[in-house]
Amino acid sequence: VNAKKLWEIALGIVTSVGGFIEVGAIATASQSGAHFRFQLIWPIVLGTLCVICLIEMSGRLAAIGHHPLPMAVRERFGVRFVVWPVVFGLIVDLLVLASEIGGVCIACQLVTGIKFQWWAIPVGFFVWAAIWYDTFDRIEYGISFLGLITLVFVVGAFHVHPPIAEVARGLLPTLPKMEATHYWFLAVSTIGSIIAPYLLNFYSSGAVEDKWDESYLIVNRLTAGLGMSFGMIVQIGVLIVAAMILYPRGIRVERYEQAPLALAGPFGIWGFYLFAAALGIACFGAAIEVSMDSAYVLSQVLGWNWGKSEKPAKNTRFNLTYTLFIIPASLIILIGTDPLKLTLFSMAVTTLILPLVVLPFLVLMNDPRYLGKHTNGFAMNIAVFVIIILTFLLAIVAIPLEIAGGS
Amino acid sequence: MRISLILLLLPLLATGCEHPDEKAERVDKTTGSWSTAVRLTAEDFEHAKVPQLYVKQMLDAAQEELPQSHKDLADVPPTQRTGPDARLTLLEARVHAMQEALDMGANDHLIAIATTMPVDAQHTKSEGAARRSRETP
Numbered sequence: 312v313n314a315k316k317l318w319e320i321a322l323g324i325v326t327s328v329g330g331f332i333e334v335g336a337i338a339t340a341s342q343s344g345a346h347f348r349f350q351l352i353w354p355i356v357l358g359t360l361c362v363i364c365l366i367e368m369s370g371r372l373a374a375i376g377h378h379p380l381p382m383a384v385r386e387r388f389g390v391r392f393v394v395w396p397v398v399f400g401l402i403v404d405l406l407v408l409a410s411e412i413g414g415v416c417i418a419c420q421l422v423t424g425i426k427f428q429w430w431a432i433p434v435g436f437f438v439w440a441a442i443w444y445d446t447f448d449r450i451e452y453g454i455s456f457l458g459l460i461t462l463v464f465v466v467g468a469f470h471v472h473p474p475i476a477e478v479a480r481g482l483l484p485t486l487p488k489m490e491a492t493h494y495w496f497l498a499v500s501t502i503g504s505i506i507a508p509y510l511l512n513f514y515s516s517g518a519v520e521d522k523w524d525e526s527y528l529i530v531n532r533l534t535a536g537l538g539m540s541f542g543m544i545v546q547i548g549v550l551i552v553a554a555m556i557l558y559p560r561g562i563r564v565e566r567y568e569q570a571p572l573a574l575a576g577p578f579g580i581w582g583f584y585l586f587a588a589a590l591g592i593a594c595f596g597a598a599i600e601v602s603m604d605s606a607y608v609l610s611q612v613l614g615w616n617w618g619k620s621e622k623p624a625k626n627t628r629f630n631l632t633y634t635l636f637i638i639p640a641s642l643i644i645l646i647g648t649d650p651l652k653l654t655l656f657s658m659a660v661t662t663l664i665l666p667l668v669v670l671p672f673l674v675l676m677n678d679p680r681y682l683g684k685h686t687n688g689f690a691m692n693i694a695v696f697v698i699i700i701l702t703f704l705l706a707i708v709a710i711p712l713e714i715a716g717g718s
Numbered sequence: 719m720r721i722s723l724i725l726l727l728l729p730l731l732a733t734g735c736e737h738p739d740e741k742a743e744r745v746d747k748t749t750g751s752w753s754t755a756v757r758l759t760a761e762d763f764e765h766a767k768v769p770q771l772y773v774k775q776m777l778d779a780a781q782e783e784l785p786q787s788h789k790d791l792a793d794v795p796p797t798q799r800t801g802p803d804a805r806l807t808l809l810e811a812r813v814h815a816m817q818e819a820l821d822m823g824a825n826d827h828l829i830a831i832a833t834t835m836p837v838d839a840q841h842t843k844s845e846g847a848a849r850r851s852r853e854t855p
Contacts, residue, residue, distance in 0.1 A: 421775065424771035560754045561747070562751050562755045562758070565748065568776050569751075571772070580766060580767055580768065580769065582767070583772065
């Protein structure tokens, strides 16, 4: 590994840490800590283990097969096979994008006092402008470096001195003593917030744009493993501050407005502003990634030109796709949809489409025509398959129950 | 296909209607949560830990959310909803009074009202215990 590769590994890890936290991570971890103390740390760990495997796989597919994920699936299984996964994927992307835009709007509301709905259009415009005018590297690295502000949650977690034994017990799944439905719903949403299909498409498309080859396998492995693990620690940090500050007082985080209290406790007024900044920056970065994902998926599946390396005039349909995608997402927030409820719902729904995305991906990753001698090992296949199917089954039961319960 | 549909609908049928006891308990928890959140916000404001505009946002959010709890209680039998309803109404009145105090710039009055608000009893068994836990970082 030469100096250039070491630099890329460091950059990749920083990017993963800075980009790990987004609206779903903050919403699910805050509510998990506030409702169930440390009991829901295990879905964060489980989701991260799975996403490490999936991110590593998508990077490997790009480096060896020189294909981004959606394009490879379309090529391997045909257009008819990918129609419904793409349609469902785009619907979920739209909900997730609306949630991310909602997160930025809430951050703006916290700082200015102006209601979040009023920020929907300006935020949508800035997301669009950032993609339109910036290069891929500047988007990826710039936002991720700014996203390191989310490390404030880790500092906060140390500051509140959590009981280590209880935190460690949260690593193992346990049955809830009360509110079982909400417990499982939050578990599903947490996993959905981590294993986001847009991450896989974005990562593999970026790797193809950066012209990865076999020499990048080690960069890929370390970026996925270390970057995601550090990101997981940030998400656990969010949960711990909520568990230490909000849970003992019975504050259940039913609106985003209640969440900054978790950081205002340990850090005072700076904690309040850091919370707003972390929420705003993390969600802004994720909003860009989700918007670009919609364009990547549609362009790659339909065989259009795609990529951020070219000027918009060269990839008109690619650029038109994310432009059109941002508009309805902003409108969802503009009409006053509760961003927290939307976030939890969209994260849970994400788990329902995971089998549609991951199972064909697993087939691809075992195809020597794409991966040569770098196909998946047995353990990775089984681990990813079991986690995805279990999460899917859990989601089928938990989501209707949560809706029926009126939460 | 039919079996899959039944399996999907089974959880919905099993819990299609939330039990009145559970609903009343949920409303009580929500009331307690908002009560504590509003009180903590006012106390943080007193100690300059949050800006004034955040206090207004918290009060607005509480005023937007609490009416939904009234609607939820409408399905609960009168004997079971008396307590939760009274606590909810009291909280709404206090939040409204705090909003008025804030609008008039009477910050001392706002904090005085906040200190009369009970903290949630779900996790903290007494107000004294709650105060002690608040003092921890």
